[in-house]
Amino acid sequence: MKQTIAMLAGVLMMATPVAAQETALPKQMSWTAYDTGSAGYNQAVAIGAALQDTYGINLRVLPGKNDVSRTEPLRQGRVEFSATGVGGSFMSQEGAFDFGAENWGPQPIRVIAANNGGAINLAVGVAADLDIKEFSDLKGKRVAYIVGAPALNVNTEAYLAYGGLTWDDVEVVEFGGFGASWKGLIEGQVDAAFASTNSGLAYEAASSPRGLFWPPIDPDNAEGLARMQSVAPFFVPNVAVVGATIDGTDGYAGAGYAYPVLIGTSETDEEMAYAMTKAMVDLYPSFEGKAPGINGWALDKQDMQWVAPYHDGAIRYYTEAGLWNDEAQAHNDKLIARQEALSAAWEALKAEGPDNWEEAWPEARRKALADGGFEVVF
Template sequence: MKNKKYWLLTVLSVMLIMVLAACGGESATKENTEKENTNGESTSTDNGSKSSDIEFLSLATGGTQGTYYALGGTFADLITDETGIKTTAEVSQASAANVNALKAGDAEIVFIQTDIAYYAKNGELMFEGDAMENLVAIGGLYPETVQLVTTANSGIKSFEDLKGKKVSVGAPGSGTYANAEQLLEIHGLSIKDDIQAQNLDFGESTDGLQTGQIDAAFITAGYPTAAVEALGATADVVIVPVAADKAEALIAKYPYYAKDTIPAGTYGLESDVPAVSVLAMIATTSDLPEDVAYGITKAIYANAEKISHAKGAFIKTETALDGIGIPVHPGAQKFFDEQ
């Protein structure tokens, strides 16, 4: 009887030791997993998708008096709230410079014109021999109007009047520079031979117009553009029109353009002014994790009604992929497919 009790106690002790060992192993495994999740590159969510450990995102915009910068702060706040990733809007030299910022890893998200995105992806014009193969779209935003801005005092009323004049065309290699070059070409003018080209940003351009140091300026941005509005406070703004036949010739040669109109009342204009535009978009690289790209896309397009800038009215899910011209990030595509 005594031996039976001893045997029973021995069996119970062994079983208890095994249970404690199993619990200890489970705790160790759980602890190791938690450590891996904290220190590793990514963790797994309940649905099996990757959750990135990215803590900061840089959004490259444009100059402080352009539409990119005006929208950038709002976008950064929306992305921060939606994804939990601290996002900051950065001043930049806009489209072409933003491509280079992506390449260098100085930005994760950028504003860019669709035409410049196409050149960068395919290694054309200012990106000849230097294609950015991993450039992908988040989505399109709004039309960016190519505005040839001058004042009533300049006497300039047509593109032909620009001959021999001091004209701001933006920085070499910028989107504005390319637009200026192509529009001048359609009007039979050369940026090198027929005008005195000045490489100024938007703020410098309107300051120059105000002081009379330049005669006209190309500004590619969504209207109303802050720099041009500021000019309108001290001078009578004139936007030089693009005739219908010239617009059609431009679109035939460069199909990423579209006809546009700057409505009466903008900058104090007395009547509508025919113009042309490209499209503003948000881009990133294919290296950005899918869940982060999804969150960025959702933050912007699902909250467009929170965007107070006038261009917020153009930011719509149903038109976000129109006229993009480059591949869309899988994370962004997933969001649009769900709508």
């Protein structure tokens, strides 16, 4: 797994601790992460502080505003790892959306570890003044669509699919950005929009005259979940306890996915991948609770059968920890075969040099997946 940078932030500390422990990791490291102030960025800073305190490692965190800007330095080998989301991991692996441009293509992403904390959900909120109870009730309602933000729109589409709906069943309202979509909900221009439950704009919407409601996801609704995961296979049912209208309650039964995900690529050195995985586990007590949502990095929260494959170095560590088994290996092997099929289809199409790349690649991509017996998404 490898990832234009708006700005550079150095994570801490000038002096190496006297009693720094030994690790195979280099003394100077760089990660890309979400933009400054985001949960992902703040978590990377906290992990960097633990690396400095324990190993004397200086971690530079390079914030990127979007999936491409987080992934480009990894692809170029300018950073060791990227703390990213489903865009920089799964969609990058798939060569989908922005990663389907001719200068990109499917990336050989490899997972090191992931934050599966579950304190929040990534969900579609609706204006409470509409008296909507289920996602199926969104039929005919106005739903936000963010121009140039495929990850957000796929997530919204997944929730619509859970309710048995598509974009054709709702009134699509386009916005130029995430913030504008939620301002639109507050001001009555749209009825539903996607966000993390702890987004500041979600709290603003909840306190507005319209109010806010998160329609539920029933974990026992197998058909609805199948429709949802056919659009976005990275979603899993989850009860959130943090967020607008959720804080102080028994929680909101919705859905979420791993965020952030620490990734390298197939080119990442195995010993470094092993050492980074081990460090994430060993350092957990040092960074636990040091940033919002950071506790999802705990070893017992790791999902060994996610939608992108693990690095061989990480697998070696998880095997030693007793978390890796034959089923996980078979799942990983299939994901790597999926990446290889996509890469072969990409190279074959590049050799053909079609004039209509934007239409030709998605078609070739889906055909390669179908021909290989892989699940076709996007």
